[in-house]
Amino acid sequence: MSEKKDGTYHENMKEEVIRRACEGDSSALGEVVAHYQNYVIAVIITTAIRFGLDPDEVPVEDLAQIVWVKFITKRISQFKKLD
Amino acid sequence: MKSEESFEPCYTEGSLPERFDSWITQVLENLIYTEVRSYKRRKMRLPEFSTENIDEIASYDPNKDEELKEILLGNTPLILKNSKLAAALPKISPRKQQVIEGTIVLGIPVKIVAETMGLSEHIVSNYKYLGLNELRAIMEGNEDE
Numbered sequence: 001m002s003e004k005k006d007g008t009y010h011e012n013m014k015e016e017v018i019r020r021a022c023e024g025d026s027s028a029l030g031e032v033v034a035h036y037q038n039y040v041i042a043v044i045i046t047t048a049i050r051f052g053l054d055p056d057e058v059p060v061e062d063l064a065q066i067v068w069v070k071f072i073t074k075r076i077s078q079f080k081k082l083d
Numbered sequence: 084m085k086s087e088e089s090f091e092p093c094y095t096e097g098s099l100p101e102r103f104d105s106w107i108t109q110v111l112e113n114l115i116y117t118e119v120r121s122y123k124r125r126k127m128r129l130p131e132f133s134t135e136n137i138d139e140i141a142s143y144d145p146n147k148d149e150e151l152k153e154i155l156l157g158n159t160p161l162i163l164k165n166s167k168l169a170a171a172l173p174k175i176s177p178r179k180q181q182v183i184e185g186t187i188v189l190g191i192p193v194k195i196v197a198e199t200m201g202l203s204e205h206i207v208s209n210y211k212y213l214g215l216n217e218l219r220a221i222m223e224g225n226e227d228e
Contacts (some may be wrong), residue, residue, distance in 0.1 A: 012100035019099075032107070040111055047119040053126075063122060067114045075110050079103060 022080040029076070033068055040064050157184035171221040179214030186211050 013035055020028035041060055044067075048058040151162050152169035157180055163169040172180065178200075185196035186207070197207040 012104050015099045018103045036107060036111060039108065040115065043112055043115045044119060047115050051119055051123050053119070053123060058119070058122070063115070063118050066118055067111065070114055070118075071110065075114070078110075079106055 018079075022076060024076075029072055032076075037064065040067055156188060157181050159184050159188055161188065167222045168218070171218050174221055175214050175217045179210050179217065182207055182210040183214050183218075 013032065017028045017031050021032045041064055044058065044060050044063050045055045048055050048060075150166070151164060152166055153160065153162050154169050154172060155161070156172055157177075161169075161172075172183075175183075181200065182196060185191045185199070186193055191199075193204050193207050193211070197204045200207065202210075
C-alpha cells in the first residue's frame with residue numbers, strides 16, 4: 001500500500017502480475033492498464049490545463065491510448081532491466 | 084488479540100510493487116507530458132477551417148479570370164491551373180509520363196504500377212524521380228540541364 005497526496009491509500013499491484021506484465025503477458029498488461037487508467041486520465045487533464053488547453057476539447061481517451069501503446073511497446077521492458 | 088505480525092503492511096518500502104508504482108507513475112507522467120505537448124503543437128499548426136472555406140476551395144467559378152489548361156497525360160485527362168506545368172508535362176518522355184500518371188495523378192502504389200508496366204519497382208521509382216526533376220527543370224526554364 002502507498003499513501004496518495006490526499007491521505008488515502010491505494011493498493012499496489014501484485015508482484016506476480018508485475019513480473020508477468022514485464023514478460024509481455026497480455027492479461028497482466030491489461031491489469032496494469034486498468035489499475036492506472038484513472039491516473040493517466042487525471043494526469044492528461046491536469047497537463048492539458050498546464051499547457052493552456054481546454055480539457056473539454058482535449059481527446060483524453062485518444063491520448064491515453066497513445067500513451068498506453070508507447071508504454072507497452074517501449075517502456076515496460078525497461079523496468080525488467082531496472083529490477 | 085491479533086499477533087503483531089498481522090499489522091505489518093503487505094508491502095514494505097522498496098519492495099517490487101512499491102518500486103514499480105513509483106517507476107510507472109514517473110514514466111506515465113513523462114509520456115503524457117510529451118503527448119499533450121505534441122497535441123498542442125499539432126493543434127496550433129492546423130489552421131482554423133470552416134465549411135465556407137471548403138466551398139470556396141472545392142468550387143470552380145467559370146467567371147473567374149483564371150485560365151485552365153486541359154491536357155491528356157497518358158489516358159487521364161487533366162485540368163490544370165498552372166500553365167507552365169501544363170506545357171511541361173507533354174515534353175517529358177512517355178514512360179515518365181506514364182509513371183507520373185500512375186503514381187502521382189491516380190495515386191496507385193509503385194508496386195502495382197511496376198507490375199502493370201512490366202518493370203521493377205526500383206526502375207519505376209527512378210522514372211518518377213527523374214520525371215519530376217525534368218518537369219522542375221523545364222518549368223524553371225533550364226530545359227538543357
